[in-house]
Amino acid sequence: MRELDATANGWRARCGDHVIDAGAVVLAAGGRCWRVAEERGELCTNHPGATGEVTQIAADLGAELRDFDALQYHPNGGAWPPNMQGYSIPETTRAYGAVLLNADREEFTDSLGPRDEVSRAIVDEVANGKGVETEDGRPAVYLDTTRIAQHDADVSLPYMLRRYRAGGIDPLREPILTYPVLHYQNGGLVIDTNATTTIDGMYACGEIAGGTHGRNRMMGNSLLECCVFGRRAGRAAAEGARA
Numbered sequence: 001m002r003e004l005d006a007t008a009n010g011w012r013a014r015c016g017d018h019v020i021d022a023g024a025v026v027l028a029a030g031g032r033c034w035r036v037a038e039e040r041g042e043l044c045t046n047h048p049g050a051t052g053e054v055t056q057i058a059a060d061l062g063a064e065l066r067d068f069d070a071l072q073y074h075p076n077g078g079a080w081p082p083n084m085q086g087y088s089i090p091e092t093t094r095a096y097g098a099v100l101l102n103a104d105r106e107e108f109t110d111s112l113g114p115r116d117e118v119s120r121a122i123v124d125e126v127a128n129g130k131g132v133e134t135e136d137g138r139p140a141v142y143l144d145t146t147r148i149a150q151h152d153a154d155v156s157l158p159y160m161l162r163r164y165r166a167g168g169i170d171p172l173r174e175p176i177l178t179y180p181v182l183h184y185q186n187g188g189l190v191i192d193t194n195a196t197t198t199i200d201g202m203y204a205c206g207e208i209a210g211g212t213h214g215r216n217r218m219m220g221n222s223l224l225e226c227c228v229f230g231r232r233a234g235r236a237a238a239e240g241a242r243a
């Protein structure tokens, strides 16, 4: 969708040659981390469709936003090799014993801390000159994945192992390089319990909507918000459009 206008009976959405008239509209276009990462020259876990222009369209129509500045960094983005840059290294690596180490191979933070605290600790460690550099000059620290038991890795991390090994690195034999990467838009369009935005007939669900997790989401619970508010938005939109 590139344009959205209010009409006498609801909404008119346009995307290229396509024009859709509807009694209600559900916005589910995700967050904007990919675009922001591009602007900042950083790596990102998101797909290239995470661009955020639909949020801007809604805001320009007067929809209220909340916590919009609050973007979440995943503490363990893949920093090297190139095929792993921006990969979200599973947090289970740390649950299974991997720890973060600085250039002197010293632990500098609680590797099992919350995302924001671990991310901050890594950024600070690098800023204090205790980081390492990837071959293409990016900042990083070590994630010592050699501490993960072979059995746990085989059972719980086969995809990660396969991808790193395809890039020429075996995480069970050498530490991997990591640095925080943009991951999730905490804030977004204000919605109520029925996923209604502050504009009549406009609903929002998923990462485009703010408020479910405040300014700082814990890990692993975003799909829940997509499902819960996706269902509620669909139901409310159908009922609203009929009314």
Ligand SMILES: Cc1cc2nc3c(=O)[nH]c(=O)nc-3n(C[C@H](O)[C@H](O)[C@H](O)COP(=O)(O)OP(=O)(O)OC[C@H]3O[C@@H](n4cnc5c(N)ncnc54)[C@H](O)[C@@H]3O)c2cc1C
Residues within 6 Å of the ligand: 001, 002, 028, 029, 030, 031, 045, 046, 047, 049, 050, 051, 052, 053, 054, 088, 183, 184, 205, 206, 207, 208, 219, 220, 221, 222, 223, 224, 226
């Ligand atoms: C690598 C990774 C791992 C994750 N792991 C987990 C996890 O384990 N558990 C968990 O709960 N959450 C996880 N998340 C978060 C969760 O996946 C996302 O928050 C969720 O998928 C967002 O869903 P969405 O439908 O709101 O947005 P999206 O899935 O981003 O879908 C939005 C869609 O809208 C399209 N779009 C955007 N702009 C326009 C436009 N202008 N016109 C038309 N279409 C448009 C996009 O192309 C896209 O197809 C993870 C996220 C990433 C990136």
